[in-house]
Amino acid sequence: MAVTDRKARRAERRRRRRRLWRDLPWIAAGVGSLAARNALGQDSSVDTRVLFYQESGGRTQVLDPMVFFKRDLGEKWGQLGLVVGYDAISGASPTGGYPTSDVTTSASGRLVSANTFPQADYRDTRFSAALSYGRKFGAHLPTVDVSYAKENDYTARSLGISDEWTVAHGLGTIHLGASFARDIVSPVTNHLHLPKTQNGFSLGYTWVLGERDLVDVSGSWMQLSGYLDDPYKVVPIGDPGTDTLPDHRPDSRSRRAIVIKYGHHYVGDRALKVTYRYYNDDWSIQAHTLEVVYDQRLFTNWLVTPQIRLYTQTGASFYGSRFSSPRTFLSSDYRLSPLDSALGGLTVTRKLTDTLSANLGGTYQYQRGRDRIIPIPRSGRVNDDEAPRASSASAADMTVFTITAGLTMRF
Amino acid sequence: MGGGALVQFVDDRGRGEAERIARSVESEARRIEVKFSRYRERSVVSEINRNAGRTPVAVDDETAMLVRSALDLTRLTGGRFDPTVGALRRVWDFRSGRVPSDEEISAHLPLVNAGAVSTRDRTVFLRRPGMEIDLGGVGKEYAVDRAAELLKAEGIHAAIVTFAGDVRTIGHRGDGRPWKVGVADPRNPGRFPFSIRVIGDAGIATSGDYERSFVKNGVRYHHILDATTGWPARGVASATVVAATAFRAGCYSTAALLLGEEAGRELLEETPDVEGVLITDRGAILATTGMRFLSDLPGSAWESS
Numbered sequence: 001m002a003v004t005d006r007k008a009r010r011a012e013r014r015r016r017r018r019r020l021w022r023d024l025p026w027i028a029a030g031v032g033s034l035a036a037r038n039a040l041g042q043d044s045s046v047d048t049r050v051l052f053y054q055e056s057g058g059r060t061q062v063l064d065p066m067v068f069f070k071r072d073l074g075e076k077w078g079q080l081g082l083v084v085g086y087d088a089i090s091g092a093s094p095t096g097g098y099p100t101s102d103v104t105t106s107a108s109g110r111l112v113s114a115n116t117f118p119q120a121d122y123r124d125t126r127f128s129a130a131l132s133y134g135r136k137f138g139a140h141l142p143t144v145d146v147s148y149a150k151e152n153d154y155t156a157r158s159l160g161i162s163d164e165w166t167v168a169h170g171l172g173t174i175h176l177g178a179s180f181a182r183d184i185v186s187p188v189t190n191h192l193h194l195p196k197t198q199n200g201f202s203l204g205y206t207w208v209l210g211e212r213d214l215v216d217v218s219g220s221w222m223q224l225s226g227y228l229d230d231p232y233k234v235v236p237i238g239d240p241g242t243d244t245l246p247d248h249r250p251d252s253r254s255r256r257a258i259v260i261k262y263g264h265h266y267v268g269d270r271a272l273k274v275t276y277r278y279y280n281d282d283w284s285i286q287a288h289t290l291e292v293v294y295d296q297r298l299f300t301n302w303l304v305t306p307q308i309r310l311y312t313q314t315g316a317s318f319y320g321s322r323f324s325s326p327r328t329f330l331s332s333d334y335r336l337s338p339l340d341s342a343l344g345g346l347t348v349t350r351k352l353t354d355t356l357s358a359n360l361g362g363t364y365q366y367q368r369g370r371d372r373i374i375p376i377p378r379s380g381r382v383n384d385d386e387a388p389r390a391s392s393a394s395a396a397d398m399t400v401f402t403i404t405a406g407l408t409m410r411f
Numbered sequence: 412m413g414g415g416a417l418v419q420f421v422d423d424r425g426r427g428e429a430e431r432i433a434r435s436v437e438s439e440a441r442r443i444e445v446k447f448s449r450y451r452e453r454s455v456v457s458e459i460n461r462n463a464g465r466t467p468v469a470v471d472d473e474t475a476m477l478v479r480s481a482l483d484l485t486r487l488t489g490g491r492f493d494p495t496v497g498a499l500r501r502v503w504d505f506r507s508g509r510v511p512s513d514e515e516i517s518a519h520l521p522l523v524n525a526g527a528v529s530t531r532d533r534t535v536f537l538r539r540p541g542m543e544i545d546l547g548g549v550g551k552e553y554a555v556d557r558a559a560e561l562l563k564a565e566g567i568h569a570a571i572v573t574f575a576g577d578v579r580t581i582g583h584r585g586d587g588r589p590w591k592v593g594v595a596d597p598r599n600p601g602r603f604p605f606s607i608r609v610i611g612d613a614g615i616a617t618s619g620d621y622e623r624s625f626v627k628n629g630v631r632y633h634h635i636l637d638a639t640t641g642w643p644a645r646g647v648a649s650a651t652v653v654a655a656t657a658f659r660a661g662c663y664s665t666a667a668l669l670l671g672e673e674a675g676r677e678l679l680e681e682t683p684d685v686e687g688v689l690i691t692d693r694g695a696i697l698a699t700t701g702m703r704f705l706s707d708l709p710g711s712a713w714e715s716s
Binding site: 097100244 | 603
C-alpha cells in the first residue's frame with residue numbers, strides 16, 4: 001500500500017512539473033525556440049492587451065491597445081498568427097536644444113526651466129499589423145511573417161523568415177532567422193519621403209539541461225542604411241548654445257547583439273528566468289542588459305511575476321550635449337547619450353476559468369544620463385559657499401511608469 | 412491652469428521652511444484655479460454663467476477686481492478682447508479642427524458683449540441669457556502675481572515664478588545677475604531664439620497663436636478670438652510683454668496680439684512701463700525701443716551673453 005502511495009505521489013509530482021512547464025508564462029514568453037515549438041499544437045487563443053506608458057516631466061505618453069490572435073489549424077495546416085495594434089502617442093520630446101534660460105515664456109506653454117531641456121510637443125497615432133504563418137515539417141518549424149506599421153511620418157514594412165530545428169533527440173533546438181524591412185521616413189517639416197533599410201539575421205541554440213533547466217544562446221546582426229537622422233532634433237552649437245544645427249548621423253549602422261538566457265523551475269510552482277544581453281554597434285554604443293524574472297504560483301489560480309531589469313549604455317561617437325563648432329556627424333539626442341536605467345515591475349495573473357485568464361502589471365523605470373551639464377552656473381558676486389548651487393541635469397533623466405492590463409482566451 | 416508651474420526662490424532658513432513656503436504658494440495657486448476656472452462647476456465663474464440673464468451674483472472684492480480688469484482690457488483693445496467671448500467656444504473646437512461657418516459665428520456674436528456685463532454693488536450680472544464670462548485671459552497672470560506677493564510676504568527677496576508660460580520675478584538670481592527668460596519661437600516648438608533679462612519686480616507674459624490652434628488649408632486658427640468678428644486675430648504669431656506685474660504684462664500681450672502688427676506695437680511703445688516684442692506670422696521680430704536694455708536680441712545690451 002505504501003509503495004503504491006509513493007508511486008502515486010511521484011506520478012502526481014511528474015504531472016505537476018509537466019503542467020508547470022506548459023503553463024508558466026516565462027516559457028510561453030519564449031526561452032529560445034522551445035517556446036515556439038511547444039506553443040505549436042496548443043490551443044488557439046486571443047490575447048487582448050492595453051498598455052499605458054507615461055514618461056515623467058510631461059514627456060511621451062502612449063495608450064496602446066493590442067490584439068494577438070493565434071489560430072491552430074492542426075498539424076497538417078500549421079498555425080496562423082495575427083497581431084493588430086493602435087497607439088495613441090502624445091506629449092513632448094527633448095529637441096536636443098540646450099537649456100540656456102532660468103525659465104521660458106510662451107503662450108500657455110510647456111514649462112522649460114534651467115534644469116529642463118527644451119521640448120517639442122507632438123501627437124501621433126500608429127497603426128500596426130503583423131501576420132505570421134508556421135508549420136512543422138519533421139524536425140523543422142519554418143515560419144514566415146510580414147508586418148506593416150503606419151504613423152503620420154513613418155511607414156514600416158518588413159518580411160521575416162525563420163526556422164526552428166529540433167536536434168539531439170529533442171533536447172536542443174537550432175533557431176535562425178532573417179528579417180528585411182523597407183521603411184519610409186516622411187518628416188512633417190519637409191514632406192520628403194526618405195528610405196530606410198534594415199536587414200537582420202539571427203542564429204541561436206537552445207539546450208534542455210535536464211528536467212529543470214534551459215539555456216539559450218543567440219546572436220543577431222542588423223544592418224541599417226538610408227535616412228537615419230532624427231528630423232525633429234537639433235544640435236546646439238557654440239556658447240551659450242542658442243544657435244542650432246539639424247541632427248545629422250551616418251547613413252549606415254551595424255548593430256550586433258548576443259543574448260544568453262537561463263531558465264530554471266523549482267519544485268513548488270516557481271520558476272526563474274535570467275537574461276543577459278550584450279549589444280554594440282559601429283556608432284560606438286555598447287550596452288549591457290541584465291533581467292531577472294521570477295514566477296510564483298499562489299493558491300491554484302494566481303501567478304505573481306516580479307521582475308528587475310538593469311541597463312547601461314555608452315554614448316555614440318558623434319553625440320554631444322553641445323558642440324563648439326560644426327562637424328560632419330553630430331547629434332544631441334539623449335537616446336544616443338551615455339545613460340543607466342533600472343526597472344522594477346510586478347504582474348499578477350488570475351486564471352478565471354479553464355480557458356480565460358486576466359493579468360494586470362506595472363513597471364517603474366528610473367533613468368539617469370551620465371552626460372551631465374550645469375546649464376547656467378550660479379557663480380559671481382557672492383562667494384561659492386553662499387551661492388546657491390545649480391543642480392546638474394541631463395536630457396536622459398526621467399522616470400517611466402507603465403500599466404498593462406490583459407485578457408487571454410483559449411479556444 | 413494647464414501647462415507647467417515652477418517656483419524658485421533663494422532663502423537661508425533651511426529646507427523645511429522652504430518647503431512650507433513652496434506648499435503655501437502651491438495652495439494659493441490652486442485656490443485661484445478652483446475659484447475662477449470656467450471648467451469647474453463650483454467656481455464663481457460658473458455661478459455667474461449659470462445665472463446669466465437671471466440674476467446678479469454676489470462676488471467678493473477679488474472677483475470684482477478681476478472682472479473689472481477684464482473689462483478694462485476690452486476698452487484698451489477697442490472691443491477686440493472681450494471676457495464674454497466664452498459663448499463663441501461653443502462653435503470653436505480647437506481639438507477637432509473644425510472651422511465654423513459664418514452663420515454659426517454670427518448666431519453667437521450677440522452673446523459676446525462686454526457692455527452687457529454689470530458690476531454694480533459687489534455683484535456681477537450677465538444681462539443676456541446664454542452669455543459666458545471667461546477670466547482665463549487674466550486669471551493665470553493674476554495667480555502668478557499672487558504667488559510672488561506671497562513669497563515677498565514671507566521675506567523672500569530673490570525668486571522666479573512661472574505658471575504655464577507666464578513669469579514673475581523678484582530680485583535677482585541669487586548671485587546678483589538678472590533672471591534670464593527664454594522666449595518661445597511660435598513656429599519652431601521647443602526653440603527659444605532670444606531671451607529677456609530682468610532684475611527686480613517684473614512680470615513677463617506671452618500670448619501666441621500656436622497654442623490651442625490648428626491649421627486647415629494653410630490657414631492657422633487659434634484660440635485668441637477677435638470679439639468684434641468672432642474669428643481668430645491675424646498678423647501676430649506671438650506677443651511677449653514685460654511689465655511691473657504678470658497681470659499687466661498679460662493684459663498687454665493679449666491686447667497687442669489682438670490689435671495686430673502696427674497697432675499692437677504702437678500700443679506697447681506708447682504705454683509707460685511696458686516693453687514688448689512681437690513676432691509676426693511672417694517671422695519678423697518687432698521690439699519696442701526699451702527692449703534693447705532687456706533682451707539679447709541683436710543690437711541689445713545683452714547680445715551674446
